[in-house]
Amino acid sequence: MNNVVKMFLNLVVVGALSGAVLSGVFSKADPMIKANKEKELREAIFIVLPDARDFKVFEKTVGAEKLIVYKGIDASGSPVGVAFKADGGGFQGNVGLMVGLDREYLKLKGMEVLEQLETPGLGDRIREEAFKEQFKGLDVKPKVEYIKYRKPEKPNQIQAITGATISSEAVVKNINNAVSKVIANFPLDEMNKPESAPAAAPVEAQNGK
Amino acid sequence: MANSLAREFTKGLWQEIPPFRLVLGLCPTLAVTNSAINGLAMGMATIFVLFFSNVLVSFIRRTISSQVRIPAYVVIIATLVTVADMFLAAVFPQISKALGPYIPLIVVNCIILGRAEAFAQKNSVLPTAADTLGIGTGFILSLTLMGGIREVLGFGSIFGVKLLGEWFEPWIIMILPAGAFLVFGGLVALVNYISSRKAAKAAEAAEAAAHGM
Numbered sequence: 001m002n003n004v005v006k007m008f009l010n011l012v013v014v015g016a017l018s019g020a021v022l023s024g025v026f027s028k029a030d031p032m033i034k035a036n037k038e039k040e041l042r043e044a045i046f047i048v049l050p051d052a053r054d055f056k057v058f059e060k061t062v063g064a065e066k067l068i069v070y071k072g073i074d075a076s077g078s079p080v081g082v083a084f085k086a087d088g089g090g091f092q093g094n095v096g097l098m099v100g101l102d103r104e105y106l107k108l109k110g111m112e113v114l115e116q117l118e119t120p121g122l123g124d125r126i127r128e129e130a131f132k133e134q135f136k137g138l139d140v141k142p143k144v145e146y147i148k149y150r151k152p153e154k155p156n157q158i159q160a161i162t163g164a165t166i167s168s169e170a171v172v173k174n175i176n177n178a179v180s181k182v183i184a185n186f187p188l189d190e191m192n193k194p195e196s197a198p199a200a201a202p203v204e205a206q207n208g209k
Numbered sequence: 210m211a212n213s214l215a216r217e218f219t220k221g222l223w224q225e226i227p228p229f230r231l232v233l234g235l236c237p238t239l240a241v242t243n244s245a246i247n248g249l250a251m252g253m254a255t256i257f258v259l260f261f262s263n264v265l266v267s268f269i270r271r272t273i274s275s276q277v278r279i280p281a282y283v284v285i286i287a288t289l290v291t292v293a294d295m296f297l298a299a300v301f302p303q304i305s306k307a308l309g310p311y312i313p314l315i316v317v318n319c320i321i322l323g324r325a326e327a328f329a330q331k332n333s334v335l336p337t338a339a340d341t342l343g344i345g346t347g348f349i350l351s352l353t354l355m356g357g358i359r360e361v362l363g364f365g366s367i368f369g370v371k372l373l374g375e376w377f378e379p380w381i382i383m384i385l386p387a388g389a390f391l392v393f394g395g396l397v398a399l400v401n402y403i404s405s406r407k408a409a410k411a412a413e414a415a416e417a418a419a420h421g422m
Contacts (some may be wrong), residue, residue, distance in 0.1 A: 018288040032299035
């Protein structure tokens, strides 16, 4: 009997202490983790819309899905394009991108990888500058395409990474899905309405490389 | 005293070097060692959890009744791993991103529970600290070595610095899971070869000494 009480107390004390430590650390770490995510998101917006100095957030609910578009504006408040997230399955997990689209909805302004679990050394090369660079100025109409082993021939094509076709394809597919959703739900005139000039130009644009 | 502490420490570096000799902790050894930096970071996170959890286990070894020791150890280890995970995500988001799901998996790294069972619960705090630091350092060295070999062969670089020129065609298999098994097998064979040579030499020397009498 005594032993049962001791076992019981042992586990209760260990569990309670563990809970106390975890909640203490969590209350400190959670705001920092959230701030890191937020900062990463902001930086990505300024990377894909290099001429933006600030952005306004637009939200729309379509069915069960919530669409968020970040409308980039320059120092005088005139729109420079929109940024939005493009998520979808890759080779091993979600491939999350931030995509910048110009104000006519015709060409991409940039692409940044927010999250990916692709194979190190193969699929994760979608994060490389050389690959991301291909999306600058790319035509989104009729849609973005990829080709293998040779240089792109049309203005809407990129070259897939050798040995990582599935990851390259995931990027292209996610961009096409997200672009068509944005075009269908956020009319051009709404996204081209000037905004009031940003109070102080945020400096993230210079920080993001 | 200092001598025996040093012995507890150094045994982790060769005689009981975790992945190659104890053959423990193989999941992280195989999974995260596709570059030297990943191996090093995983090793550091593991030594943190290993050290603090085993010192704690050694502290409370007389208070915990033996029937519930395993659940108690698991709670301690899991708490420390969660703390390490949150700390990395809050302070070093880049490393946290690179290691991804592997940090939570330290919970099931058998080195930690293995050392708690085999050493910490039978020894006082100081020898336990020496033991875990030795085993942990051995683990860091093994993971960095494996990561280094795979990175050189698979990317032609080490710690992200290009080592081999354009002529080098990277062996992509080395950074894929199959490469982990190839390098691991090679290293286990090498370690066994070296120690069997050592044992043979020692036996020879003993025989010679016996004849010399």
